Amino acid sequence: MAVLEVKNVNKSFGKTKVLSDISFDVNVGEVIAIIGPSGSGKSTLLRCINQLEKPDGGTIKVCGKDMIKGYDGKKPLYNDSRILREIRLKIGLVFQNFNLFPHMNVMANITEAPLYVLKQNKAEVLKAAKSLLDKMGLSEKEKAYPCELSGGQQQRVSIARALFCFLMSLLVHLTRN
Numbered sequence: 001m002a003v004l005e006v007k008n009v010n011k012s013f014g015k016t017k018v019l020s021d022i023s024f025d026v027n028v029g030e031v032i033a034i035i036g037p038s039g040s041g042k043s044t045l046l047r048c049i050n051q052l053e054k055p056d057g058g059t060i061k062v063c064g065k066d067m068i069k070g071y072d073g074k075k076p077l078y079n080d081s082r083i084l085r086e087i088r089l090k091i092g093l094v095f096q097n098f099n100l101f102p103h104m105n106v107m108a109n110i111t112e113a114p115l116y117v118l119k120q121n122k123a124e125v126l127k128a129a130k131s132l133l134d135k136m137g138l139s140e141k142e143k144a145y146p147c148e149l150s151g152g153q154q155q156r157v158s159i160a161r162a163l164f165c166f167l168m169s170l171l172v173h174l175t176r177n
């Protein structure tokens with residue numbers, strides 16, 4: 001018996017199509033892994049299943065109960081709250097978490113310490129930060145806030161921030177001595 005039935009789920013963020021016609025079943029006692037590169041949509045899929053994100057199309061059933069009844073354009077029409085509550089009680093989610101500053105975008109997260117603690121030149125810091133973000137495959141996300149990034153992307157920003165601060169302190173040390 002299928003405890004989870006996902007059919008033709010679609011989800012886009014603006015122009016970025018993150019989930020394209022995803023369908024699969026999970027049967028009683030089955031353990032499955034969803035694998036894919038960072039930013040490919042794994043968490044978005046889990047968030048849709050947990051009602052934390054609204055899909056643009058497709059259906060989701062938990063233990064035979066419909067989570068979504070249909071669509072009003074791209075907006076899902078969820079089942080009544082009693083059914084949704086029953087579904088919620090049967091499903092859980094473990095979050096990935098990184099301690100980025102939630103109110104700052106990626107660039108600000110990375111440049112805060114070099115600018116305000118190490119008091120480095122702003123133009124130079126921004127240029128070096130852009131180059132590092134580019135090397136780490138994050139140049140498109142410069143203006144994104146942590147909540148708009150995948151877990152893996154947040155992890156890379158955390159690594160970039162630590163690395164950048166270290167490199168900048170090294171530079172300060174070398175130029176002073």
Ligand SMILES: Nc1ncnc2c1ncn2[C@@H]1O[C@H](COP(=O)(O)OP(=O)(O)O)[C@@H](O)[C@H]1O
Pocket residue numbers: 013016018036037038039040041042043044045147148149150151152153
């Ligand atoms: N709330 C959001 N707003 C805009 N883009 C988002 C949002 N959440 C995720 N994304 C983007 O959707 C893509 C998939 O993210 P995600 O599902 O978290 O990936 P992962 O497979 O690493 O778990 C990424 O490019 C991410 O930046």
Ligand SMILES: [Mg+2]
Pocket residue numbers: 042043044096150151152
């Ligand atoms: Mg993820």
